[in-house]
Amino acid sequence: MTELKFRTEIEFDYDVPREVTKGVTRIVANNPSVFTFKGTNTYILGEGDDLALIDPGPEDDAHFEAIMQHVGPRRISHILITHTHIDHIEGLPRLAAATGATVCGYGRVARDSGTISTSPSGAESYDLAFTPDLQLSDGGEVAGSDWAIKALFTPGHAPDHLSFELKDRKVLFSGDHVMGWNTSVVAPPEGNMSDYLASLEKLLDRSDDVYFPGHGGRIEQPQRFAKAYLVHRRWREQAIMSAIENGHTNITKIVAVVYKTLDPRLVRAASLSVQAHIEHLAEQSKVMVAEPLTFESTLTLA
Ligand SMILES: [Zn+2]
Numbered sequence: 001m002t003e004l005k006f007r008t009e010i011e012f013d014y015d016v017p018r019e020v021t022k023g024v025t026r027i028v029a030n031n032p033s034v035f036t037f038k039g040t041n042t043y044i045l046g047e048g049d050d051l052a053l054i055d056p057g058p059e060d061d062a063h064f065e066a067i068m069q070h071v072g073p074r075r076i077s078h079i080l081i082t083h084t085h086i087d088h089i090e091g092l093p094r095l096a097a098a099t100g101a102t103v104c105g106y107g108r109v110a111r112d113s114g115t116i117s118t119s120p121s122g123a124e125s126y127d128l129a130f131t132p133d134l135q136l137s138d139g140g141e142v143a144g145s146d147w148a149i150k151a152l153f154t155p156g157h158a159p160d161h162l163s164f165e166l167k168d169r170k171v172l173f174s175g176d177h178v179m180g181w182n183t184s185v186v187a188p189p190e191g192n193m194s195d196y197l198a199s200l201e202k203l204l205d206r207s208d209d210v211y212f213p214g215h216g217g218r219i220e221q222p223q224r225f226a227k228a229y230l231v232h233r234r235w236r237e238q239a240i241m242s243a244i245e246n247g248h249t250n251i252t253k254i255v256a257v258v259y260k261t262l263d264p265r266l267v268r269a270a271s272l273s274v275q276a277h278i279e280h281l282a283e284q285s286k287v288m289v290a291e292p293l294t295f296e297s298t299l300t301l302a
Contacts (some may be wrong), residue, residue, distance in 0.1 A: 003254050005228075006180060006181055006182060007181065007217060008036060008037075008180070008181045011217070012026070012164070015028070015029070016066070020043075024042065024045055025070060026042070027063065028041055028042075029041075029087075030060065030063065031057070035269075037216050040055060041215060041216075042057060042063070044071070044148045045147040046146050048144065048146045048172055050076075050077040050292055051076050051204070052077075052078050052079075052080060053080065056079060056088070056090070056091035056092045057091050059226040069261060072199065075099060076095075076099040076101045076104075077144055078093060078134075078161070079092065079099070079104065080142070080145065080164055081103065081130070082105075082173065082214060083105075084160055085127075092203070097285065102133045103132050104135075104162070105132040105135070107130070107160060107161065108161040111156075126190065138151065138152060139152075140190060144211045149165065149166060150167055154199035154200045154202065156186055156200075157185065157190075158191070159190065160228065163174070163177055170208050170210070172203075174222075175213065176215065177196075177200075178213060178219065178222065178226055179214065180211075180218075180219045180225070181217075184196065185272075186270035186272075186273055186276045187269060190275050191249075192279075193249065193276040194280050198210065201230070202229060202232075204226055208223070226229075241286065241301065243257050244300070250295065251274050251296070255270050255274055259267075278299060
């Protein structure tokens with residue numbers, strides 16, 4: 001395997017607000033799974049009367065009430081969406097209605113309609129209807145009385161993924177682009193490996209001190225971490241090419257040799273991840289694929 005060291009420590013109680021750095025409160029939703037780790041993180045920014053909230057999380061009474069109780073007599077002026085996966089956005093309608101906040105995000109990209117059969121968890125997993133009140137693209141800014149955010153477009157895990165820089169604080173909310181507890185799922189058609197790698201490269205030149213991800217705890221020395229993920233993906237690409245060379249010439253066979261031990265619930269996600277690598281290798285003309293690419297299509301090295 002690789003030398004990636006995951007960071008799985010996170011101190012929390014479900015739906016209990018915790019200040020993770022000055023002016024930033026995290027509330028963890030009680031929706032743990034193999035895809036969401038302990039649950040989805042909602043962040044609330046600001047100590048004044050106008051707050052920003054990053055990712056409403058799932059539609060869940062306890063989570064909604066924990067947010068509203070923390071906000072108290074103040075108001076949420078902006079809701080920022082990292083990406084439109086259900087575990088981040090499902091709670092949006094109720095929260096938007098209750099707060100009247102301006103909803104900010106990249107806006108859903110119709111890369112592919114997707115189906116239940118193509119999502120990594122096997123469940124319907126994203127909100128195709130999402131339209132933000134305020135469209136943020138790369139470099140877009142929003143501010144309140146004591147917080148200011150700059151959007152960083154980081155597609156790959158999702159085609160509409162934004163990370164958010166907390167300006168003048170060297171803090172980046174990395175969403176599901178970079179998480180400490182596990183690698184990000186890059187699963188076509190929603191995920192795109194070329195975009196994901198480019199979005200990792202984009203982080204290397206930055207000087208952030210800490211990332212606060214969509215799932216799991218804080219990530220210190222985050223550039224080193226992003227770099228380790230890039231190395232990990234290159235390693236996997238090599239492993240996939242060797243597998244093909246050794247006669248494991250379709251995605252199903254590659255998964256069996258590249259992932260030595262695999263939780264049965266993650267076989268589909270792993271297969272889609274290998275598919276994402278194959279698509280990326282095909283774009284670079286390193287692997288030849290017969291269209292349409294399925295888990296059983298025969299692959300050859302170019
Ligand atoms: Zn997520």
